[in-house]
Amino acid sequence: MALLRAAASLPILLLKLSPRANELTPRDALLTPKGSIRNYAFLEKLCEDLATAGCPACYLAERHGEGRRDFYFTTQDVAGFEQIARMAAEAFAFPLILEQHSLAAVAPLILPAEAIGDLNLEIAPDARIRPTRFEFWGAEPALKKLCAELEKRGYRFLSFEAFSRELRMAKNVPIDGEGFGAVLKEIVPLARSLQCSYCGTETVEGRDQFLLTRPLPERYAGASRVGLLRRIFGRS
Structure with a gap:
C-alpha cells in the first residue's frame, strides 16, 4: 500500500x-x-x-x-x-x-476494490458500480446455504468447484470505500455464520485473514450503516 x-x-x-x-x-x-x-x-x-x-x-x-x-x-x-x-x-x-x-x-x-477506498481515491461516477466476483470456501452443504442467502441479496451464481470447495458468485456493487466496505461487512460475517470463509477477493490482505481459525478482522465484523445497506441491497 x-x-x-x-x-x-x-x-x-x-x-x-x-x-x-x-x-x-x-x-x-x-x-x-x-x-x-x-x-x-x-x-x-x-x-x-x-x-x-x-x-x-x-x-x-x-x-x-x-x-x-x-x-x-x-x-x-x-x-x-x-x-x-x-x-x-x-x-x-x-x-x-x-x-x-x-x-x-x-x-x-x-486495483482491488478495497484498495480504492483505503487510498481515498475519487472514482468517476460512471465507474463506481462494477461487476465483481466473490469467492467463498467451505463444505458443500454450507456453501449451498450461503449461495441461497446471497441469491436473496441479488448475487448471481457463477460456479461451484467440488474439488477445491469454492463457491463463486457475482454482483454489480459499488467500489468506492464506503460502498464496498458495506458490501464486505454484509457478506463476510454471513459466510462465517454458516461456517464458510470469504476467499478475500478484491481485498488488500487476501484470503488468510478470513480463515475460520482466526478472529474476524474488526473492519469486517458487521455493518454499521443500515441506511447504506438498504440502498445497496434493496431492502425495505
Whole structure:
C-alpha cells in the first residue's frame, strides 16, 4: 500500500503494445504463447533498462484484453521513462502507444476494490458500480446455504468447484470505500455464520485473514450503516 499511496500523486503511464497478427488466436483474438513471450521479454528489458538508467519508475500492474497486454507504470520522470520505453519497444519491433493517466482514473481497472477506498481515491461516477466476483470456501452443504442467502441479496451464481470447495458468485456493487466496505461487512460475517470463509477477493490482505481459525478482522465484523445497506441491497 505504501507504493500505491506514493503513486496516487504521480502520473500513471499506460503502455499499449500492438501484437503481430500471427500472435493472436483466430477465434477470440487472445495472445498466443509466442505473443505472450514477446510481451514479457519487452517488459523484462524495459525494467532492466530503467534500472540501468536510474530512472525513478515502478511497475504497477498489467491488464489483458482487446487483443493485447497492457502494462502500467508510475514514474517521477515521464520524459525519461518514455524515451527508454520507446527504445525497448523498438528493440522488439513493437508499435507502442503510451498514455498518461491518474491513479484514480485507472484504479477501477487495476486495483482491488478495497484498495480504492483505503487510498481515498475519487472514482468517476460512471465507474463506481462494477461487476465483481466473490469467492467463498467451505463444505458443500454450507456453501449451498450461503449461495441461497446471497441469491436473496441479488448475487448471481457463477460456479461451484467440488474439488477445491469454492463457491463463486457475482454482483454489480459499488467500489468506492464506503460502498464496498458495506458490501464486505454484509457478506463476510454471513459466510462465517454458516461456517464458510470469504476467499478475500478484491481485498488488500487476501484470503488468510478470513480463515475460520482466526478472529474476524474488526473492519469486517458487521455493518454499521443500515441506511447504506438498504440502498445497496434493496431492502425495505
